[in-house]
Amino acid sequence: MVDLNDIALFVQVVRSGSFAEAARRLGVPPNTVSRRVQSLEAQLGSRLLQRSTRKLTLTNAGQSLHDRCAGAVDGLWEAGQALIDGSLEPGGIVRVAAPADFFDFFAMEEMGKFMASHPRVRLDFVLSDRNVDLVAEQIDVAFRGGPLPDSGYIGRQLIKADTDGMVASPLYLANRGTPRTLQDLIKHDGVGFGHPSGLVTWRVAGPDGSEDEIRLACRFTGNTAQTLRKAAVAGLGIALLPAKLTRLDLQAGRLVPVLPLYQRTSHGLHALYPSRRHLSMAVSALITLVAEKLSAASLQSGGIVSRSA
Known part of the structure; x- marks a missing residue:
């Protein structure tokens, strides 16, 4: 019969990332932790962890066991703590x-x-x-x-899915012109998430529901939506951003819509x-x-x- 204490110890090893750290947290010798995990693997007839000098990696069997047991281990720990503390307070x-x-x-x-x-x-x-x-x-x-x-x-x-729309600052459009068609975007700078090519690719749906792919050159890229919003407000190019993110800027006139009939569904x-x-x-x-x-x-x-x- 599988020792449930060994399963709880296995969960602790996964969360700790090493036998040594799990042993430190549990206050037992590292060789005891390793031996008990090996015993659990023998009882189950499956290798749970791939050992290397740098890290432990879960096997498919180990991943499955962890996913099925980790929550139960947490529940048992919390139930014990609740009895000790005399409360059902999260901890x-x-x-x-x-x-x-x-x-x-x-x-x-x-x-x-x-x-x-x-x-x-x-x-x-x-x-x-x-x-x-x-x-x-x-x-x-x-x-x-x-x-x-x-x-x-x-x-x-x-947060439910919404729509993304293209926006730019009035200053940028005054200097570079306002695109009237998707083809006009080729002459403009994009503001988007970084890519080694220096290009950003967007898929947008038009008024008839069909999708078009747009590729813009980017002189400014970033890795957060807020960074891209601020870059667009500063006049660095056209950005494709969620409507919720740009609503206040649009109301204040810091941004204006670009080709508003073309949008993308956000997630x-x-x-x-x-x-x-x-x-x-x-x-x-x-x-x-x-x-x-x-x-x-x-x-x-x-x-x-x-x-x-």
């Missing part, structure tokens, strides 16, 4: 991956209120616009914009977490907070947008 470390400009949209004060309401919770934010490996980087929840790859993660939509924002049956109370509470605040904010202003998060 523990929540490691969060979010877009680089997340806190340009989400008020840090809300995190302060959250931590005051849940004093046993610790938050660790990893801010980047790259797609992180949730298991390898020990991420409990990731907030991501853009299309979702088929990763096997569980996703919850926080909203999702919360992603490793495939598991149960989320920890702390992670669930944080997702609920972010969903409520961003949903309210998206009705008023910019929402949150990122290349990947």
Whole structure:
């Protein structure tokens, strides 16, 4: 019969990234951790981890076991802590991956209120616009914009899909002229996410619903939507940005629409977490907070947008 303590230890090894770090956190010798994981593999008849001198990598069997058991291990730990503490209060470390400009949209004060309401919770934010490996980087929840790859993660939509439109500053258009057709864009500078070619490629749908592909040369590129918005306002070129992000600039006249009949469907924002049956109370509470605040904010202003998060 499989020892459930060994499964819990295996989950800790995955989250720690090494036998040595798991041993340190658990207060046992590293060789004990290694021996018990080997024993678990023998009982299951499958290798769970690929060992190398630099890191541990989950096998397919290890990934499957972790995804199915990690939430249950968390639930058992929280149940024990609740009995010890005499409460059902969320606790523990929540490691969060979010877009680089997340806190340009989400008020840090809300995190302060959250931590005051849940004093046993610790938050660790990893801010980047790259797609992180949730298991390898020990991420409990990731907030991501853009299309979702088929990763096997569980996703919850926080902001619904909307439309993206082309915009530019009045000064830029006064200097370079206003495009009247998609072909006119060839003579203009784009502002977009960086690519080694120096070109940005957009697919937009026209008034008849058919899609066209546009390629613009970019003299300025960036890796966050806010950076591209500011570049467009500064007159550095034409940008394709979400309507929620540019609404206030359009109202104030800092930006104007370019070829408004051509648009692209955006992908909203999702919360992603490793495939598991149960989320920890702390992670669930944080997702609920972010969903409520961003949903309210998206009705008023910019929402949150990122290349990947």
